[in-house]
Amino acid sequence: MDDDKVFKALADPNRRMLLDRLCERNGQTLGQLCDGIDMKRQSVTQHLGLLEQANLISTVRRGREKLHYINPVPLYEVYERWIRKFEESRLSLLHDLKQELEGKER
């Protein structure tokens, strides 16, 4: 997995919105994803392209349509690599901070 592409893909609110909409209803076409959005189709295409490069979505051609599906695997890997790591050390980190501050007072 390319960490960087995943994080960069998630860094844009429009792209997160697209993921949200796909989570509501999976397998939407480009046209459907453009509905009710204040953005040109071509821009949406660009965003979807970045999401696909980050492997956050997969696409399937069906005739002249292109269906978009979420792929949650990279998100899980981000969780494993980043979130869980810091989560586990939460208590000890706060403990460090407390010690440091107390050390200063003495």
Added chain:
Amino acid sequence: MDDDKVFKALADPNRRMLLDRLCERNGQTLGQLCDGIDMKRQSVTQHLGLLEQANLISTVRRGREKLHYINPVPLYEVYERWIRKFEESRLSLLHDLKQELEGKER
């Protein structure tokens, strides 16, 4: 929490590296964080500033030094809001995709 700031802060590899180093040893000064990095101190300051705005780190002044501590809370909120959501629907998403493809064949 400001979703956007957190994601944007995590979108840069240098900032993720800084978080990593703080995870190794919490409470480092700016100078320590600059050690062994091919980047000017002022650039590191900028990155740390973004991380602090995203509430991913907290700082404490101690005399002329500034100590940096990780704050894992926003990461956990990102997990709650983003990762878990997609993780839960993983199986059903693949199921949708399968059905869609089968539907096409008929």
Added chain:
DNA sequence: CCAATATGCAGGTATCTTACTGCATGTCAA
């Protein structure tokens, strides 16, 4: 106090990002 150290702030520039317009290609249905 003074020199060394640690950090802050201003600004400049090259690059990346985002959204756009315009046109091209491919597919369906009558």
Added chain:
DNA sequence: TTGACATGCAGTAAGATACCTGCATATTGG
């Protein structure tokens, strides 16, 4: 086949980002 529809691709301008240099400020130890 042809017109309508769905998407692809190229080029561009405005804005954001990342890194730098140069100088200013604040703290410590002797």
